[in-house]
Amino acid sequence: MGREKIIEGSGLSYHYTVYDDEGRPAAKQTALDGVDLQVEKGQFIAILGHNGSGKSTLARHLNALLVPDGGTLYVNGYDTRNDTHVWEVRQSAGMVFQNPDNQIIASVVAEDVGFGPENMGVPTEKIWKRVEQALKMVGMWEERDASPNRLSGGQKQRVAIAGVIAMRPACIVLDEPTAMLDPAGRTEVIRTIRELNEQEKVTIILITHNMEETVYADRILVMDHGKVVMSGNAKEVFSRVEELEHLRLGVPQPALLAWKLKQKGLSLPDGILTMEELAEALEELRKNGQRGAVREL
Amino acid sequence: MLKEITLGQYYPGNSILHRLDPRVKLVGTLVFIISLFAFGSTSAYIAAGLVLAVVITLSAVPLKFILRGLKMIFFLMLITALCNLFLTPGDVIFKVWKLQITAQGVRMAIHMAVRLTYLILGSSIMTLTTTPNQLTDGMETGLGWMRVLHVPVHEIAMMMSIALRFIPILMDEANRIMNAQTARGADFTSGGLIRRARALIPLLVPLFVSAFRRANDLALAMESRGYHGGEGRTRMNPLVYQRRDHIAYGIIALYLVMIFLIWKYVEISLPFLP
């Protein structure tokens, strides 16, 4: 495909140094181990992994908060190891973090969204235009004068997303943006991300351990021990139930139930992701009577 | 109780005070505070009090909000007042055992209490009508000349605004941790001073750990949004003086002159004040 590559990483590796009590380097811990990652413009990529699988380390590389020990990473054409491009990289790959409180800098919503453009040296009138546009895109324009402390968790995350959009990045990297939210906030944030991707063609890289959120992604990468161990679309990845459970993950409930029914001998198709699809498939089986019967019970 | 500290909490509104340039408000507050210490007399305090009342009315911030800031310094005020009351030498008007109250002491105590109250009210009004970001901008632009003296004005201003944003969050957190430790049988309210101080460890350690974690997160978030100090930053709300700001400066100057004149020429002695 001739589409523009936003992120091109190959053979990425990174080690943390562990220090002993006296502050001397004691051991090295591998956080990334030969990761290849290609993201094209307009894609929605999900990176799935349990806590400690290396997914957040990878996220921090995309924004040059960390630079790889080995391999190369180009973000929007800039080599992240090259110090002189660090601000271009950060502007290209905007980051949204897990804790909604710890990434809002200003005490008024609009001022927070303007923080990034201010740092970039955008002229005043243009900052306001960007702020307005960004807040409207995430549906928070009405709250522009509010204090972040008065917002719900989901709203705070939408403000954080707007703060990144206002920097006009080539892609947005979201590092477990829903981990600290309640179900309403989670739905709200995921819906915003999907809308941005589908309507505004924003390139999205979503890092999460919640399988349900990855269902809409174009491609899912599953990480473990700093490696990408699975890759494919939701239908492909979530048919591999046993492997995923082995990776401390799991699969969405519909996929799990379909898998269990298959284990019992029902002939259901692969790639069931929603309860509607499962109901359809089961109904199909029932209509076909004998063919869908049960082996044992 | 922890939640009730309003100092540094912006109260959204659109009053004339909210719209004033933060530099004007900073200078105004500064002038007000200086006037309290430089021109201390009953007459001057009454005049200053009247001006303060007018300013509070103009701010359209509910009085309840403003007064809550006073609660937290109540004990400080009490102690100061008591010290002044009993330890100022002069004409004794009342004596019990070794404790003596002098006329000068009463005067000092009252003046000190009034001064502190005005000081807190004055600065509360500023922080209640100015967003921390505006305050930062005001400091940075208004005090920018101090950079020549190697004062890191931008950094100080940024630190201030971050501190202000996180104070309410950390207050909430302190409350939560206190609840959690109380659920484990911690007792924050009984015992002597030393026991009480020790009882605070289970509160303070997690609070510090959390503050450091938040600081770390925030630093990452700021860096990832391209923050690299004050160099080359533009402003979303650049400070441009309006007509009202010039008028306000005039009023501040007028206030200073007025207070000076009142202090110098007007004597008021209240019957209960010696």
Add this chain to the structure above:
Amino acid sequence: MEIKIEHLSYTYNPGTPFEKKALDDISLTIGKGEFIGLVGHTGSGKSTLVQHLNGLLMPTQGSVLVDGEDIAGEGYSLRQLRFRVGVVFQYPEYQLFESDVLKDVSFGPKNQGLSDEEVLARAREAMRSVGLDESYETRSPFELSGGQKRRAAIAGILAMNPQMLVLDEPTAGMDPKGREEVLDLLRQINRERNITIVLVSHSMEDVANYADRVIVIVDGKIRWDDSPSVVFTRIEELEQTGLRAPQVSYLLKDLQDKGWDLDRSAVSIDAAAQEILKALSVPGQQTGGAVEESGKDR
């Protein structure tokens, strides 16, 4: 131990402009050994209710009776109550403060005024029961992984030997496996030690899988208080309150609407699978052809 709540109402900041009624005429009884799921929106009043169970809050109206004694009564020891009703707040790892895990877990029993040996025994036992072996005793709680910290914090409450354990979203922010481990641990504590569990959760699936009784709070009132299979079949009503049922409930309803003859009371994946298989295996149609069929789909 039995907690009986009678006509409990709670108002925050009464008499101020910030007045807010958080709980409104709540009555319920929590019996020994129950596993209760407490469900509701953020701000529905669940957390306020939880804080009444160990006397961190006192009712504005109504009463909380523990084994028949009113906790607001004169001379009632709230501190003793807190040792009997252990509350694990959200993100409990933020309460860790000691230099090593063993000391931290000992904090509760020490406050109980037990002897040093007993404190040590209790702490060790609690650590074992959450799956932290001796090697963790001397480690700093701040060096542990997220999941281990959470366990250490839960151990800190367990070490007080409470008769009831109340947990506010104990699995928040954990990965799927970590969640399962914590929930399994609760089930084990409940079954083996007969400790009452009150689990506050946003996950209907977790509540359906683990709790015997579900209490749904909507706007400070109890809306439902029944078994999961009863509560979760009321899909429409749940959705009207902005909540939802576990995903399998939707499937079973969908199938029933399509004309299947099945019982909708199953709320867990395994029970639903059983129910579907049962509904499909109409007598006389049982054949062994299914294996071949599944081969054909690939």
